Amino acid sequence: MAIVEELIPIKPKPSDAWDVERIRKDFPVLSQRVNGKPLIYLDNAASSQVPMMVIERGAQYIEQEHSNIHRGVHYLSMKATTAYEGAREKVKRFINAREAKECIFVRGATEGVNLVMHGYGRKFIGAGDEIIISAMEHHANIVPWQMLCEEKGAKLRVIPMNDAGELLMDEYDALLNEKTKFVAVTHVSNALGTINPIAEIIDRAHKYGVPVLIDGAQQAPHGRIDVQDLDCDFYTFSGHKMFAPTGSGVVYGKQRLLEQMNPFQGGGDMIRTVTFEKTTYADLPNKFEAGTPAIASQIGLGAAIDYLNIIGREKAAAYEHELLDYATQRLSAIEGVRIIGTAKEKLSVLSFTIENVHPHDIGTILDQQGIAIRAGHHCAQPVMQRFKIPATARASFAFYNTKTEVDELAEAIEKVIEVFS
């Protein structure tokens, strides 16, 4: 088990300046033109782009190593298994898990939440129990818990937030009680960019012996994750938001909890023995990975982690922070623009509205300038309801975006205002 292949040492390049033009060359998609203009890709919170190193690793697997994992005794199957388990080892280091087997490969954060809902929630949560989520959750961290509450007769409680988009921690304290059986909160809001005080949230839940799931979909591409330091019980994120292909993702769970849980899906690879009378399940992590997984994508996720380590996660994050500050300053200065989400601790997401212009019109007009942003409710309708708006326009940044692109965004927004004036 856990055969480690090609672990690349964490060695950021020596120069201090962030060479964004060099970084951009790693991402083939960024060099194209859209509607006659150079593509400005500012929809990273929805899905990020894939560097050549990840593309090549995936292609190498398909060209030279493809086979089914964990089954064959033949050469290719062993190659594939080695590469797949190697990616798991990289994930383990990426989030500082104790054991690689605590890192379950899933299709993305949505599947991660659903796995925990089915495996833990349906086994341990019952009538009259309470589940706490927050007011800024993505639908992926609302709907599964709602489904569970409906099935079991449990109750969903919601931590409210203030006008800046910060959770009200006193209200959280008031919600926690002996009926609380689970807490599920996002690390970073995809609609507002707020970084939540999750260490504190976890700590307070643990005082009641309540396990906590963190939705890390927006944190994983931009910041540090240390599941041991956080002492979180579950942590999930998607590969396609962190420079890996779609279909890759992880849910981390503490070994003790994963072992107590029911399996998620039934099928091949997750069993030890099967008879028509009874099936016994495989050990971690296979217990939760029924069927043939997205092998190429998960190997790609491993390569994306390598890539982040090579370019330097801390430096990338510092640059992104600078970019967000600059964009916030540029857009705030435009009359008629309102920034939605003004928390003190923010990351990479800039949601905004323009007076008397619907976000979808902003999105279409920006697209004509080659600028890709997201317009809509960002799968966070309760957030829109909280701010009494139908939708927002959202620019979200990655370390390959530039200040010039932010300038282009600001100019395009001025054009939108002009068209609608």
Place this chain on the structure above:
Amino acid sequence: MSELSELYQAVILDHNKKPRNFHKLENANRKADGYNPLCGDQLSVYLHVEGDQVQDVSFEGSGCAISKASASMMTQAVKGKTKVEAEMLFNEFHRMATGELDEENEPNHLGKLTIFAGVRDFPARVKCATLSWHTMHAALNEQQAVTTE
């Protein structure tokens, strides 16, 4: 900006800013709600139908410029028409927006509604233009709600 100005023509911008028949209809005897779950647009269309004729029509709700202007112009187009004529317009508008009807070379009754022909070059926005028409069609046929999904 050439394609863009085709979509956001002055008439559309004007209807967006000052939507016509934008209120609840007190004597309405038909009403339907339209909802576009993808973008959150929602509107209600009110009809006052007498015998075979759409005597009055209005709408309220929120949405993008395309959906609001389209709703505004839909109310103008349908007011005073017979049910059969309104259904025909719905059909022609829908076919134009989805690229099935060539409004320049095929016979139709769309008149100034043809300024919405440009949406067919913006697949993500077709539903914005057709939402109010689907809702009107639903109200006419005494259905209560419609979604574009």
